[in-house]
Amino acid sequence: MAVSIKDIAKIAGVSPSTVSRALNNHPRISEGTKAHIQQLAKEMGYVPSSIARSLAVQRSATIGVAVTDLTDPYYIGLIQGIEKAIAAHTYQMLLNSFYRDPDRELEVVYDFHQRRVDGVIVTGSYIENIYLDPDNNFFKPVVIINSLTYPHSVAVDRATGMRKLIKHLIDLGHRRIAHVTQPRDGMERLEGYRVALEAHGISVDPALIVPCDGGIMGGLTAAPVLMNLAHPPTAISCFNDLTAIGVINALHRHKCRVPQDISVTGFDDLEMSAYYNPSLTTVRQPANRVGERAVEMLIRLINHKNNVEPEIVQPRLMFRDSTAPVSLSTATSS
Amino acid sequence: MAVSIKDIAKIAGVSPSTVSRALNNHPRISEGTKAHIQQLAKEMGYVPSSIARSLAVQRSATIGVAVTDLTDPYYIGLIQGIEKAIAAHTYQMLLNSFYRDPDRELEVVYDFHQRRVDGVIVTGSYIENIYLDPDNNFFKPVVIINSLTYPHSVAVDRATGMRKLIKHLIDLGHRRIAHVTQPRDGMERLEGYRVALEAHGISVDPALIVPCDGGIMGGLTAAPVLMNLAHPPTAISCFNDLTAIGVINALHRHKCRVPQDISVTGFDDLEMSAYYNPSLTTVRQPANRVGERAVEMLIRLINHKNNVEPEIVQPRLMFRDSTAPVSLSTATSS
DNA sequence: CTGAAAGCGCTTACAG
DNA sequence: CTGAAAGCGCTTACAG
Numbered sequence: 001m002a003v004s005i006k007d008i009a010k011i012a013g014v015s016p017s018t019v020s021r022a023l024n025n026h027p028r029i030s031e032g033t034k035a036h037i038q039q040l041a042k043e044m045g046y047v048p049s050s051i052a053r054s055l056a057v058q059r060s061a062t063i064g065v066a067v068t069d070l071t072d073p074y075y076i077g078l079i080q081g082i083e084k085a086i087a088a089h090t091y092q093m094l095l096n097s098f099y100r101d102p103d104r105e106l107e108v109v110y111d112f113h114q115r116r117v118d119g120v121i122v123t124g125s126y127i128e129n130i131y132l133d134p135d136n137n138f139f140k141p142v143v144i145i146n147s148l149t150y151p152h153s154v155a156v157d158r159a160t161g162m163r164k165l166i167k168h169l170i171d172l173g174h175r176r177i178a179h180v181t182q183p184r185d186g187m188e189r190l191e192g193y194r195v196a197l198e199a200h201g202i203s204v205d206p207a208l209i210v211p212c213d214g215g216i217m218g219g220l221t222a223a224p225v226l227m228n229l230a231h232p233p234t235a236i237s238c239f240n241d242l243t244a245i246g247v248i249n250a251l252h253r254h255k256c257r258v259p260q261d262i263s264v265t266g267f268d269d270l271e272m273s274a275y276y277n278p279s280l281t282t283v284r285q286p287a288n289r290v291g292e293r294a295v296e297m298l299i300r301l302i303n304h305k306n307n308v309e310p311e312i313v314q315p316r317l318m319f320r321d322s323t324a325p326v327s328l329s330t331a332t333s334s
Numbered sequence: 335m336a337v338s339i340k341d342i343a344k345i346a347g348v349s350p351s352t353v354s355r356a357l358n359n360h361p362r363i364s365e366g367t368k369a370h371i372q373q374l375a376k377e378m379g380y381v382p383s384s385i386a387r388s389l390a391v392q393r394s395a396t397i398g399v400a401v402t403d404l405t406d407p408y409y410i411g412l413i414q415g416i417e418k419a420i421a422a423h424t425y426q427m428l429l430n431s432f433y434r435d436p437d438r439e440l441e442v443v444y445d446f447h448q449r450r451v452d453g454v455i456v457t458g459s460y461i462e463n464i465y466l467d468p469d470n471n472f473f474k475p476v477v478i479i480n481s482l483t484y485p486h487s488v489a490v491d492r493a494t495g496m497r498k499l500i501k502h503l504i505d506l507g508h509r510r511i512a513h514v515t516q517p518r519d520g521m522e523r524l525e526g527y528r529v530a531l532e533a534h535g536i537s538v539d540p541a542l543i544v545p546c547d548g549g550i551m552g553g554l555t556a557a558p559v560l561m562n563l564a565h566p567p568t569a570i571s572c573f574n575d576l577t578a579i580g581v582i583n584a585l586h587r588h589k590c591r592v593p594q595d596i597s598v599t600g601f602d603d604l605e606m607s608a609y610y611n612p613s614l615t616t617v618r619q620p621a622n623r624v625g626e627r628a629v630e631m632l633i634r635l636i637n638h639k640n641n642v643e644p645e646i647v648q649p650r651l652m653f654r655d656s657t658a659p660v661s662l663s664t665a666t667s668s
Numbered sequence: 669c670t671g672a673a674a675g676c677g678c679t680t681a682c683a684g
Numbered sequence: 685c686t687g688a689a690a691g692c693g694c695t696t697a698c699a700g
Contacts, residue, residue: 002473004677015687020679028685045471050448051394052677054385055692062428070414073407080404083431092449094396095429097417114384115426137379139336216609249609275550275583277611338693349671354695362669386693389676671700677692684687 003044011044012037023048054116062092063298064112064120066105068185070097072214074240074268074287078123078145081291089299091118100184102126113140119298121145124185141301143294148188152301154293154311158267161283161315162192162237163199165265168281168317169235170200173326174263178208178233180222180247185214186239189267193237208233212243219246227254234262234326241266241273241282248278248322259324269318278321285315337378345378346371357382388450396426397632398446398454400439402519404431406548408574408602408621412457412479415625423633425452434518436460447474453632455479458519475635477628482522486635488627488645492601495617495649496526496571497533499599502615502651503569504534507660508597512542512567514556514581519548520573523601527571542567546577553580561588568596568660575600575607575616582612582656593658603652612655619649 005023009016014033021029022037054060063086067075079095086093094117098104105127112120123145125131131142132150147153169177179193190209197204210225212218219238223246226233238244244266248258258264258278266273269284293311300308339357343350348367355363356371388394397420401409413429420427428451432438439461446454457479459465465476466484481487503511513527524543531538544559546552553572557580560567572578578600582592592598592612600607603618627645634642 002471006677017688018686030685045469047444047447047471047473049389049450049677051385051388051450053679055383055389056679058692060385070410070417073410076404076407076410083404083429087430092445093429095417095427096421110381111426113381116383116385135379137336137381139381216605245606245609248611252611271550272579272606275579277582277586340693351672351696352670364669383693387695390695392676
C-alpha cells in the first residue's frame with residue numbers, strides 16, 4: 001500500500017540495504033547517495049513502518065500503561081506525568097484503564113505483552129503477585145505505582161500523610177474525628193488515621209468509619225450517615241478530595257457550615273481543591289512527579305540497569321480553609 | 335526470546351502453518367490437533383506477537399489519539415469516551431497530547447502513521463487542512479473532534495450553546511454581560527455571545543471581552559480587569575467551567591458575592607461543576623458521547639463504509655446557582 | 669485436514 | 685562504501 005524501502009531502492013538503483021542505511025544515517029555511507037536517497041524518500045512520500053522495524057530489531061519503543069480509573073482526576077495527574085516522560089524518551093504510550101477489575105487488569109497487561117511493548121506501568125495493581133510469578137510469561141519489566149511491596153515501584157507514603165493530617169485535626173482540638181474510607185484503595189490511609197488517633201490516646205470508634213466509592217457521590221452519601229449519629233463528629237477526614245467535596249455538599253444541605261461547624265479534609269490536592277469554596281485542607285500527592293519517576297524507573301529496567309530500588313515519596317500537607325479549631329458549641333455538646 | 339509458533343510446531347511435529355491455524359480457530363483443522371496445539375501453546379507459555387501478525391495482515395488494531403491538552407478535564411471526558419469505545423471494539427489506543435502546538439500535533443500524527451495505526455482521532459486540530467491534502471501520505475483515516483469544516487468530524491454546536499446561555503442572562507435582566515474568551519479555541523463561543531447580544535439590541539462593548547488561557551488562572555486574572563472597569567459587568571460568561579471557577583474565586587476576594595452581586599456562567603459542565611459552591615450555570619458538552627461517536631465514525635471509515643457524515647451535537651443548558659436576576663443596586667448604579 | 673512457500677517491511681552480520 | 689542473504693514471527697493462497 002504505502003511506499004516501501006524496496007520501491008525506493010528500485011528507483012534509486014541501489015539495494016534495499018543501502019536505502020535502509022541511508023535513511024538511518026548509518027556512518028559508512030557516502031554523503032552523495034545518502035542525500036539522494038533521503039531526497040527520493042521524501043518525494044515518494046515514504047513513511048517508514050515502525051512495525052516492520054520493531055519486528056526486526058525486537059523492540060517497539062512502546063510502553064503500556066494500565067490505569068485504575070480514568071474518571072478520577074488523581075490518576076489523570078499520574079498520566080500527565082507519565083505521558084510527558086514517555087514522550088521525552090521518544091517512546092509511545094498505549095493506554096488502558098481497568099476500572100478496578102482485576103480480571104480486566106490482567107487482560108490489559110497480557111494484551112500489552114502480545115503487542116510487545118518494551119515495558120508496562122500499572123497504577124494501583126490488584127494482582128501484583130502475578131507479575132512476580134516467573135511462569136506467567138510476563139517477560140517485559142513492569143513498574144507499579146503505589147505498591148508498598150512490589151520490588152519495582154514508586155509509591156506515596158499515604159499512611160504518613162494521613163497520620164499527619166489527623167494530627168493536625170487533633171491539634172485543632174478535635175476528638176471525634178470521622179474517616180470516610182474507600183475499602184479497596186484506602187487501607188493505608190485508614191491505617192494512618194488509626195495510628196494517629198491511638199498515638200494521642202483517642203480510641204477508634206467504628207461508628208465513625210464509613211465506606212465510600214471514592215467519588216463525589218461517596219461523600220454525598222457518607223456525610224448524612226455520620227451526621228445522624230447520636231454523637232456526631234466535629235471533623236471528617238476523607239479518602240480523597242472528591243469525597244471531601246461530596247461531604248461538604250451534603251453538609252451544606254444539612255445547614256452545617258464548613259469549617260465553622262465542622263472541619264473536613266481531603267487527600268490528593270487536585271488543582272481544583274485550592275479553589276474550592278472553602279479551599280480544602282488536604283495532602284498533596286505529587287502525581288505528575290510520581291508518574292515521571294515511574295517512567296524513569298521503567299526505562300532503567302528496559303535498558304537492563306540493575307540499580308533500581310523502590311521509591312517512596314513523602315506527601316505534603318496543605319493547610320487551607322476547610323479546617324478550623326473545634327467549635328465550642330459543638331465540642332461541648334459532644 | 336519468547337516462544338514462537340515455530341517452537342510449538344517443532345514440538346508438536348506439525349508445520350508452523352498448522353500451528354497458526356490451530357491457534358486462530360481455523361475452520362478446516364481437526365479437533366484433535368487443534369486441542370493438542372492449544373494445550374501445548376499454553377504449557378510452553380506462548381504469547382502471540384501482534385506485531386508480527388500486524389505486519390502479515392497489514393492492520394494493527396490500533397487507533398492513535400492526539401489530544402489538545404491532558405490538563406483540561408474537558409479533554410479527559412473525551413478520552414474516557416474514546417477509550418471505552420476503542421476497548422469495546424478490541425482496538426488499542428495510542429495516546430499523545432500536543433498541548434496546542436501545531437508542530438507537535440503534526441509530529442504526533444506522523445508518528446501514528448509510522449506505527450501504522452488503523453486510524454487516528456484528533457481533538458481540536460490546528461492543522462486539519464494538512465490531513466485533507468492528498469500528498470501528505472496520511473493514508474489512514476482521521477476523524478477530528480470539534481471541527482466545523484472537516485468532512486469526518488463530530489462537533490458540539492458551541493455557538494448555539496453560548497447564544498442560549500447569553501439569552502438566559504438577558505432574560506434575567508442583565509445588559510452588561512462580559513465574556514472571558516480563549517483566543518485559540520473560543521471563537522465559536524465568542525461568536526455565539528455576539529450574536530445573542532445583537533439579537534437583543536445590545537451593542538457589543540469590546541471592553542467587556544477579555545482573553546484568558548482556558549484554565550483557572552485565566553479566570554483569576556480576567557476578573558479583576560473587568561471589575562476595575564468604570565462600568566463593570568453584572569454578569570460574566572466564561573470560556574469554560576475552569577475559567578468560571580477562577581473568576582468566582584477572584585470575585586470572592588473582591589468581596590463580590592455570586593450570584594447576588596454578579597452572575598457567572600461556565601461552559602463544559604465538568605462533574606465538579608454541579609458541586610461547586612455556588613453550583614455552576616453552564617452548558618453541558620457531552621464529552622463522553624462525543625468521544626464514542628468519533629470512534630464509531632472512525633471505525634466505519636476503517637472498514638470502508640462510505641456513509642459517514644459530519645455529526646453535530648447540540649449541547650444542553652444547565653441552570654444552577656451561579657446566575658440570578660440582575661441585582662437592583664448594581665443594575666441602577668450602572 | 670495439512671504442508672511448503674512466499675510475503676509483510678524492515679535490519680544487520682557477513683562478504684567484498 | 686555497498687550488496688546478497690538471512691531473519692524477525694506471523695498469515696494465507698496454493699497444492700495436495
